[in-house]
Structures are given as C-alpha cells and as structure tokens.
Amino acid sequence: MICPKCNEPEAHRSHRKGLKDRIWASFSMIPYRCKKCHTRYYAYRAGEKSDRMRTAEERRIMKIRRALKWKRSKREWTIYALGIIMFAIAAYMFTRQTVPSQ
Numbered sequence: 001m002i003c004p005k006c007n008e009p010e011a012h013r014s015h016r017k018g019l020k021d022r023i024w025a026s027f028s029m030i031p032y033r034c035k036k037c038h039t040r041y042y043a044y045r046a047g048e049k050s051d052r053m054r055t056a057e058e059r060r061i062m063k064i065r066r067a068l069k070w071k072r073s074k075r076e077w078t079i080y081a082l083g084i085i086m087f088a089i090a091a092y093m094f095t096r097q098t099v100p101s102q
C-alpha cells in the first residue's frame with residue numbers, strides 16, 4: 001500500500017485491536033501502518049475505491065483476480081445456459097412423445 005501521508009509504498013496491514021478497529025472492520029475498512037512515517041490509517045480491503053493508494057504490483061494482482069473471477073462466473077453462466085438448452089431439448093422430446101399420434 002502507498003501511504004497517504006508520505007506517498008511511500010511502505011504501508012502494511014496492521015493488527016486489528018480495540019473497538020475502533022472492529023467498528024471500521026464492519027465497514028470493510030482495515031488498519032494499515034506505514035513503516036516509514038508510522039502513520040496508522042484505514043483503507044478498504046479491496047476494490048476500486050482504494051486503487052489510488054495501491055502500488056502498481058498490487059493493482060496488477062487485483063486486475064488478475066478480477067479477471068479470474070469474471071472468467072469463473074462466465075463458465076458458470078455457460079453451464080447454466082447449457083442446462084437450460086438441454087432441458088428445453090428434453091422437454092421438446094418429451095412433449096413430442098406424449099402427444100398422441102393419429
């Protein structure tokens with residue numbers, strides 16, 4: 001993480017302690033501490049909102065992670081769509097079979 005005070009990529013996740021940290025955690029904010037200037041601050045665990053504070057490497061990892069997530073959901077949708085098509089075919093065959101022929 002890039003420190004918002006000194007702009008150095010020296011900030012690391014700090015240990016959660018006390019009520020204040022727990023309150024912030026309920027808003028998906030986790031504490032970070034800068035190794036250089038010792039500033040303690042809170043930032044979103046992930047996501048675009050704190051992109052500005054991420055280093056290039058962290059942004060790259062997050063981009064890959066998002067792409068993987070999307071790929072996974074795309075695969076799930078494909079399976080889902082295939083299931084619907086198979087069901088439609090089965091239903092079509094079934095109705096054709098049960099319609100009494102004259």
Ligand SMILES: [Zn+2]
Nearest residue numbers: 003006034037
């Ligand atoms: Zn700092």
